[in-house]
């Protein structure tokens with residue numbers, strides 16, 4: 076054990092110590108003895124803050140008591156049991172810290188840095204029930220990019236459902252949902268796992284699935300880290316295609332855009348649609364960050380605004396599509412498949428862009444944006460992002476008020492909007508989505524220039540709040556995705572008639588409210 080808990084007491088403020096551990100640390104019933112069992116590293120003070128005091132959102136700074144870098148589930152269970160023995164200590168799993176609002180933080184508590192376990196599992200197998208469904212067992216702390224690269228290069232297989240950006244952890248996205256342009260077909264990532272190993276808030280290490288400890292399995296999926304820490308996930312795989320034809324087409328009218336997008340995601344026969352369907356809103360102007368230049372896929376492409384109808388409004392819409400194919404498919408075969416599918420879409424003639432790239436490069440397409448953001452300094456600045464699910468019933472109203480008015484000048488980053496199918500989401504999980512079969516994900520991914528004043532970030536946060544308040548006031552059927560609320564009333568509204576199920580699950584799997592305090596749903600029981 077390398078548990079340097081003592082230096083913490085020397086170089087941290089006394090207030091944090093007294094609020095979190097004093098009584099338990101000096102008690103005889105075992106806080107320090109429990110930590111003695113931990114095989115991995117324990118970091119305190121500045122070293123702990125460096126790892127866990129901030130997140131991608133960059134708007135919160137919360138100091139933990141210590142960061143535990145576990146060797147495996149027993150260490151995580153040890154940290155949870157240590158917290159149970161104290162009267163105030165909490166435990167937060169930290170995936171890659173890509174939350175926006177401090178969800179993976181634990182003020183004065185223990186943060187479990189899941190990256191130390193990232194390589195603990197990687198095993199491909201096939202279901203034993205006579206089917207040939209392939210799966211991979213991966214660590215909760217594994218980064219999706221690494222899962223992709225190993226699955227494809229070693230087995231020619233790949234998970235079916237993704238996020239746009241792959242620098243996220245398996246446990247982190249499964250605690251939310253995990254959504255991208257494949258979700259209309261396969262559901263979110265939470266619909267594509269069949270078994271989990273979980274350390275519960277009771278300190279138990281439990282294997283769960285649809286048939287074994289099923290209540291825990293469904294609680295944890297989309298459970299915002301409230302019921303257990305995922306240490307292993309069994310993720311369904313499919314044969315990886317070699318290539319993707321990546322296409323963007325532009326619409327001046329929202330109704331045309333939604334009609335086509337909904338038609339594509341509703342096709343029952345896979346060959347009647349694309350393999351990837353997303354969309355975004357952009358500003359009708361030449362602004363390089365928010366406007367026409369954000370649409371072309373290649374430096375040789377030119378966005379010709381004369382192709383837009385006179386009636387075009389303040390914003391335009393882009394449908395983004397992907398078609399998988401094999402190296403062995405001839406160009407003409409791929410072209411024919413694309414033309415057959417695209418032929419019925421009502422986008423603006425002349426505003427179509429496409430490139431071919433390898434499947435892995437396609438899935439890693441956001442990495443280039445990350446590199447650029449790092450070069451210009453906007454990866455490190457705050458990210459006051461807003462993610463919502465909005466019902467099909469209300470998306471037209473949302474477009475008129477939010478896209479065409481409130482954010483008509485852009486958000487200095489992508490504004491995603493595309494449809495998903497509720498029937499691909501499992502109601503037994505803890506994720507909340509709107510009513511009705513079709514709903515839209517909306518993501519306002521705001522970037523802040525390095526020289527911006529703090530007040531401009533505050534304005535963006537205020538605009539997010541204005542949008543949420545407008546939705547509530549106008550009876551919009553919506554749910555926050557990657558939700559963030561400050562009061563329990565708001566959480567109760569978020570969960571609606573499933574709040575009591577969420578509370579019951581908490582009582583079962585984390586009765587002392589040890590886990591993921593940064594979500595601010597429950598208070599730690601003394």
Ligand SMILES: Cc1cc2nc3c(=O)[nH]c(=O)nc-3n(C[C@H](O)[C@H](O)[C@H](O)COP(=O)(O)OP(=O)(O)OC[C@H]3O[C@@H](n4cnc5c(N)ncnc54)[C@H](O)[C@@H]3O)c2cc1C
Nearest residue numbers: 170171172173174215238239240244246247253254300305
């Ligand atoms: C650039 C970027 C792009 C993104 N793109 C998408 C996208 O396309 N689609 C999408 O769905 N989301 C997207 N997200 C959001 C992403 O899903 C969330 O940030 C998510 O929280 C995963 O990040 P993480 O692995 O760093 O988890 P963290 O932020 O570290 O943790 C998130 C929550 O999960 C808990 N947690 C972490 N690990 C575990 C675990 N092993 N077991 C149980 N609980 C755990 C934490 O305590 C916390 O409450 C994006 C985020 C960023 C920053």
